Amino acid sequence: MSGSRDHGTAIKLLSCAKTFGGGTVRALESLDLEITGGETVVLLGPSGCGKTTTLRIVAGLEEPDPGGRVFFGDDDVTRLPIEKRNIGMVFQSYALFPNMNVRENIAYGLKVRKMPKVEIDRRVGEMVEMMHMGELEFRRIDQLSGGQRQRVALARAIVVRPRVLLLDEPLTALDAILRTRLRVEIDELLRRLGITAVYVTHDQGEAMSLGDRIVVMSNGKVEQIGTPRDIYYKPNSEFVAEFIGSINRLHGIACGDHVEVAGGTVPWLLNQSSGKVEILFRPENVGICDVSVAQLKGKVVTSFFQGDRTRLIVGGLGERDIVIETTDRTEYISGQDIGFQVDPDSIIVLEK
Amino acid sequence: MNRHEYRNLVILVLPTAIVCIAFFILPMAKLVMIGGSGERGLVAYLDILTKPRHFESLIATLLLSILVTVTALAVATISGLFLERNRFRGRGLLISMLTFPLAFPGVVIGFMVIMLGGRQGLVSEISKAVTGDKIVFAYSIVGLFVGYMYFSIPRVILTIMAAAEKLDPALEEAARSLGAPQWRVVLDVILPALKPGLIASGAICFATSMGAFGTAFTLATNIDVLPMTIYTEFTLNANIVGAATLSIVLGIITWTALYIARSLSGSNAVAAG
Ligand SMILES: Nc1ncnc2c1ncn2[C@@H]1O[C@H](COP(=O)(O)OP(=O)(O)OP(=O)(O)O)[C@@H](O)[C@H]1O
Ligand SMILES: [Mg+2]
Numbered sequence: 290m291s292g293s294r295d296h297g298t299a300i301k302l303l304s305c306a307k308t309f310g311g312g313t314v315r316a317l318e319s320l321d322l323e324i325t326g327g328e329t330v331v332l333l334g335p336s337g338c339g340k341t342t343t344l345r346i347v348a349g350l351e352e353p354d355p356g357g358r359v360f361f362g363d364d365d366v367t368r369l370p371i372e373k374r375n376i377g378m379v380f381q382s383y384a385l386f387p388n389m390n391v392r393e394n395i396a397y398g399l400k401v402r403k404m405p406k407v408e409i410d411r412r413v414g415e416m417v418e419m420m421h422m423g424e425l426e427f428r429r430i431d432q433l434s435g436g437q438r439q440r441v442a443l444a445r446a447i448v449v450r451p452r453v454l455l456l457d458e459p460l461t462a463l464d465a466i467l468r469t470r471l472r473v474e475i476d477e478l479l480r481r482l483g484i485t486a487v488y489v490t491h492d493q494g495e496a497m498s499l500g501d502r503i504v505v506m507s508n509g510k511v512e513q514i515g516t517p518r519d520i521y522y523k524p525n526s527e528f529v530a531e532f533i534g535s536i537n538r539l540h541g542i543a544c545g546d547h548v549e550v551a552g553g554t555v556p557w558l559l560n561q562s563s564g565k566v567e568i569l570f571r572p573e574n575v576g577i578c579d580v581s582v583a584q585l586k587g588k589v590v591t592s593f594f595q596g597d598r599t600r601l602i603v604g605g606l607g608e609r610d611i612v613i614e615t616t617d618r619t620e621y622i623s624g625q626d627i628g629f630q631v632d633p634d635s636i637i638v639l640e641k
Numbered sequence: 642m643n644r645h646e647y648r649n650l651v652i653l654v655l656p657t658a659i660v661c662i663a664f665f666i667l668p669m670a671k672l673v674m675i676g677g678s679g680e681r682g683l684v685a686y687l688d689i690l691t692k693p694r695h696f697e698s699l700i701a702t703l704l705l706s707i708l709v710t711v712t713a714l715a716v717a718t719i720s721g722l723f724l725e726r727n728r729f730r731g732r733g734l735l736i737s738m739l740t741f742p743l744a745f746p747g748v749v750i751g752f753m754v755i756m757l758g759g760r761q762g763l764v765s766e767i768s769k770a771v772t773g774d775k776i777v778f779a780y781s782i783v784g785l786f787v788g789y790m791y792f793s794i795p796r797v798i799l800t801i802m803a804a805a806e807k808l809d810p811a812l813e814e815a816a817r818s819l820g821a822p823q824w825r826v827v828l829d830v831i832l833p834a835l836k837p838g839l840i841a842s843g844a845i846c847f848a849t850s851m852g853a854f855g856t857a858f859t860l861a862t863n864i865d866v867l868p869m870t871i872y873t874e875f876t877l878n879a880n881i882v883g884a885a886t887l888s889i890v891l892g893i894i895t896w897t898a899l900y901i902a903r904s905l906s907g908s909n910a911v912a913a914g
Contacts, residue, residue: 350814371817378818384811388833397829398819449819 297327297485305357331500377446583628721801747855844902
């Protein structure tokens, strides 16, 4: 996805676990993770799964339980406090200093580094221009909108040219439109800087569009690590499949080159087993066809017209209804019989 | 505003106005008049600068109050932050004990200082046992300082704890992530956040110390703080004009401090004691 992959610092976590509350709360099971220089890794998972804890271990705000180690490049930084790690961090709540204006906020890290004033002015000026904040430079923080605050927070973190950039749900507090816009901006920024970044989110859309790789977590454990395509097309567990996008599940019995399910059969050319399996497929990988020749049959429960496509809830294929998305212009009505088939390349079969 | 609303407003304002006039403006006006009613008229107000006894008393009180305020702010800020950030057994008890002095009148506090640093006090007995010399500080400026600190610290601690509770921990983490060592975090993040609370409680400290009478009276110290001087002029010397001018000056200084604090911090600082 990006060209400049070589000037970022690699990050390595070795057996990093974290227990809070004197041993009572296991926030993170032992985690091994390697992030190459310049890569953007997204930590994705539901609330409480340990994303922030992982990020804080990388940042140096938490120490891993004994035995865990953190490397930046070849340096063991496990015992190094955050102020010595040379990282940039962006918080969900922005955490801008209310007693300083926009410019002073951005300049803070440079001032702390005792940089000469001309150099500070130059760098802050560059940053203000790059983030299109010219007219905001001398505003107080409470006079900024949410999106503007997030830009200042980003600028403040990257102006010091950190070794790695850590972002904890930076867009969660913003409305949907702004979120999409800033997502694009952040993506461009990360590509341009070629900086190693760890990005925490529970929004799968954000994860897919920003991440070179995604780490899907649940309950303090890593479920799967892979590129957005891997995660989407080849989820290795039900959890991952359900968490990323919407997905349909059918229980069935594998026999020969197909799987028999409640509403018909699904071809499975690579089949090597026989027995109970679970078939997963995405709503968009379904083709509607004539009922008489269809491999799968069901009844339309509801249909939602969404303009560019129609979303159908279809029943009669086992205990769970399935979701189908179609771009054709046919109108479907509740109760009508419907026939369809699943694109054989897109199905995921989990053996039970 | 129509006539009806206007009438309602007048009715609502009336109680405040009556209290204000009866208990504040009238006595003040009377005091100002008495102060200027001597043979030399308003020139009497200059006495506080020219009469050595009055002037020394003013300076001593000012210095003592400033010293108490600064020390109390420093001590209470450190302890307040500590108490807010650490959870340990006995924390609740400690906090209620620290705020205990608020319940005592100045006389009792003076008495306690004597029990601590008086001729038969704890410190004097211990020091006698250890070194053979009795250390007695209750009746000097040190005794006053200790007593004033005793009732100043709780006021500040409570304010600081309330302000520290609202401090966003992410702010400190952000500063540290940008490379700030601990002392810079204190300077750039914590103190600015506590500033309104520090100003407000500092002003109350200062005002309370300027006007504290009970403690000074009980300790019967060899230095005269302004309230003591006023008392002496009034009851012993029957110098009503002098007492009035000193009262007005004391009032103005205290009021100014509170006013400045209020306009700086935007919160409502109230003097007590
Ligand atoms: N300081 C702490 N003390 C005790 N428990 C904690 C602490 N920090 C986190 N935890 C617990 O550890 C678990 C993981 O927390 P973490 O903040 O890493 O989750 P998260 O994935 O970031 O969730 P969210 O999306 O809600 O931010 C949670 O169960 C949480 O309650
Ligand atoms: Mg979190």
